[in-house]
Amino acid sequence: MSTLKVNTIQDASGGNASTAAELNSGRCKVWVNFNGGSSTLTVFDSYNVSSVTDNSTGVYTINFSITMANNDFALVTNQRLDTSGGAPSIVHTGNEHDDNTTTTAKIVCGTGNQNAAGGSGNIADVTSVAVAIFGDV
Amino acid sequence: MANSDSRFIYTNDDGSISIVCPADNTDLTLDQIKDKDCPSGKTVYTVNKSAIPTDRSFRDAWTYSE
Numbered sequence: 001m002s003t004l005k006v007n008t009i010q011d012a013s014g015g016n017a018s019t020a021a022e023l024n025s026g027r028c029k030v031w032v033n034f035n036g037g038s039s040t041l042t043v044f045d046s047y048n049v050s051s052v053t054d055n056s057t058g059v060y061t062i063n064f065s066i067t068m069a070n071n072d073f074a075l076v077t078n079q080r081l082d083t084s085g086g087a088p089s090i091v092h093t094g095n096e097h098d099d100n101t102t103t104t105a106k107i108v109c110g111t112g113n114q115n116a117a118g119g120s121g122n123i124a125d126v127t128s129v130a131v132a133i134f135g136d137v
Numbered sequence: 138m139a140n141s142d143s144r145f146i147y148t149n150d151d152g153s154i155s156i157v158c159p160a161d162n163t164d165l166t167l168d169q170i171k172d173k174d175c176p177s178g179k180t181v182y183t184v185n186k187s188a189i190p191t192d193r194s195f196r197d198a199w200t201y202s203e
Contacts, residue, residue, distance in 0.1 A: 037193075040144065040156070040186050041156065046160045046162050046163075049160045049162070050160055050174055051145075051157045051159045051174045052158050053158070054155065055149075057197050063157075063174040065165055103173075125196070
């Protein structure tokens with residue numbers, strides 16, 4: 001395999017310059033799209049993911065096949081709770097920094113206010129979950 | 138057989154079970170994923186995905202024994 005070593009990449013007009021460091025910092029390091037809500041959990045597609053763990057209702061762990069430099073990465077999600085053909089419910093996904101390791105990220109999905117001090121929501125399985133992780137490796 | 142045809146099951150300290158779904162888009166083998174993503178010191182069962190119940194109504198009450 002050949003390696004192209006350059007300091008900066010620009011478009012044909014000389015604009016939109018990016019350094020190799022910027023490209024490395026900005027690209028997604030881990031992503032996964034899975035169904036956690038119907039029958040057995042199914043991973044549709046992924047990148048740098050070795051598996052997804054179904055811990056309990058609405059609680060999932062993304063297991064990386066790479067090792068991040070630390071657990072300070074940014075995790076963004078999109079999720080949908082199928083309501084049998086009706087409008088999808090609003091779903092929240094929580095991710096605690098302290099639950100993350102250099103090789104795993106834990107997410108909790110559910111509806112409504114899940115505040116233990118009086119929330120009306122519920123932790124729930126989610127039919128479509130997409131997770132993308134940006135950070136240093 | 139694809140990685141995703143298998144599942145790894147282990148029992149947590151609180152009696153609940155975790156089910157690991159291996160990804161297909163990885164260079165790791167099933168054994169490598171099992172060693173890496175399942176806790177050491179616990180008995181881990183490898184089952185076909187068809188062994189997992191499709192009704193998740195009582196997911197948090199699931200237990201597993203051979």
